[in-house]
Amino acid sequence: MTPRREGAWVGSAEVFAYRHASEPYHALTIVAPEVCAKASPGQFVAIRAPDDRSLLLRRAFSIHRVDRRPGWAGTLEIVFDIRGRGTEMLSKMRQHQPIDIMGPLGRPFRLPKEPTNCLLVGGGIGAAPLHFLAEELRGRGHRVDFLIGARTADHLLHPIEAKRMSLTVTFTTDDGSTGKRGVVTDVMPDAIAGTKTRVVYACGPIPMLRAVAHICARMKIPCQVAWEEVMACGFGACLVCAVPVRLSNDGDEDGWGWARCCTEGPVFSASRVHWERVEVPGAPAHATAGS
């Protein structure tokens, strides 16, 4: 028999802290040494909403930060905005409460082998996994620059921390309340030139990822994107979180298939995503009965 595959840790962990620095973001720090020991940037955890038998599925959250100082039980932090009853309940969790968690899940960001200039591009809550990534990259001697966009100044995720972790930070907001008015991709070519970027890491809404991937392809810069898609299981069993990917790089239009965001992602090379087949959420494709 081939050896058994290693899985994620599943069990009851403990809430260490709840933080609500400002609207709209909430943060939970969770004591989960087994998860932290194996976690890499870009991976996620799947968490059950507490105390409600009617919400059954786990919710996937990218790992925002990991703290694994020697002598301390490892903690990880997730950030979220309230999108429904499940996240609302998670926002009411407080220190010492038990929390059902599974992780780490998914494929992480691949890190450059040689010291390299890395541009981290985040949109809204999508900046969450980039903080963990920035820490890891800096620890390995890479240069980190941030480009963070959001609707308003309030929607910029933890901007002070981003500044602390990087050489330069560029902010954009839709309303111009902080940084440049516009979206991240407006300033991205200049940011790439100014920081001599060799690798781009991006996480955010799909239209943003599409635009980031387009710029990187044009400028011939390798780009990895962290995807967000509706999930049910988080470990590859249900096939809910489908992402269209190219099966080969020969540009063959028919050479595509669905990849599972949870196990084959959530981090994908931007050149692997079949962008022509990516649909913007909220624009249903066709109306036939499902199965």
Add this chain to the structure above:
Amino acid sequence: MSDFEPRLGVDLNGVRFANPVLTASGCFHYGREFEPYMDVSRLGGIIVKSLAIKPWPGHPPPRGAEVSSGMLNAIGLQNPGVSAFCDRDLPWLLDRGATVVASIVGNTVEEYIRVTDRLRNVPGISAIEVNISCPNLDDKSHMFSSSVDATSAVVRAVRRVATQPVFTKLSPDVTDIVAIAKAAVQGGTHGLSVINTALGMAVDTERFVPKLSTFTGGLSGPALKPLAIRCVYQVSRAFPDVPIIGQGGIWTGTDVAEFMLAGAWAVAVGTANFVEPTASIRILDEFRAYLVRHGVREASALRRMLKEG
């Protein structure tokens, strides 16, 4: 009650499972994803994700939506095709000691025949489950399972080719499930899987769009359970000698007991696997404890223990 070891094995008129807890098609993929979390040979059986004659791509996202006590899915029967399964997944399952039931789908009767033919004499397939709850291209936009004639035609065709016992999986979305069950029995089905998901729909009221790319999709999870129990009860009372694999929202050991008291010979765990990868093993352990607690020495005896006045 003194402690004893209840007999968990069940015999579905010749199809034997080491215990009555199987995993439902579409909810356990082809097993590998669960290996880190459990010994798959402990399961009564694995009903694998439905297999077509060639790979099916499935539907675009979003393919899933959470609803109260359940979920909706619109996977669209994505599968790698029966040959890829036989070459790649079946050997792994058998190597791990799993008991395998092959679920099959097709758009036409001819496609069902071809999948069944591919499975002929393939060792290690305990039974074939015919998923007739997918769109029927022969009969435009209807499912095979919603028509008496289509059900009996597809079951008869599969039976003619199959070398393994055939179970037919029924949909609850019919006026009279007993009439469809009768068609399957007359078509020569060995047993019945009761039930598949029920068609449901959910709307995102913030964005004014359906939550699934296909608008409607299959409802599963505990929300479905009372409907499934009712269907199992009705079908088992009409056909007491036809083995039934009960499925629909099983989450605990007592849910297994409820299905068996309603007339199921075995059960299959579905959506719970997604939330808790070890769910089916926990459910089996809870069911064993239930039997001990109630002094029931044989799992299969439950089927005849419902007090009906």
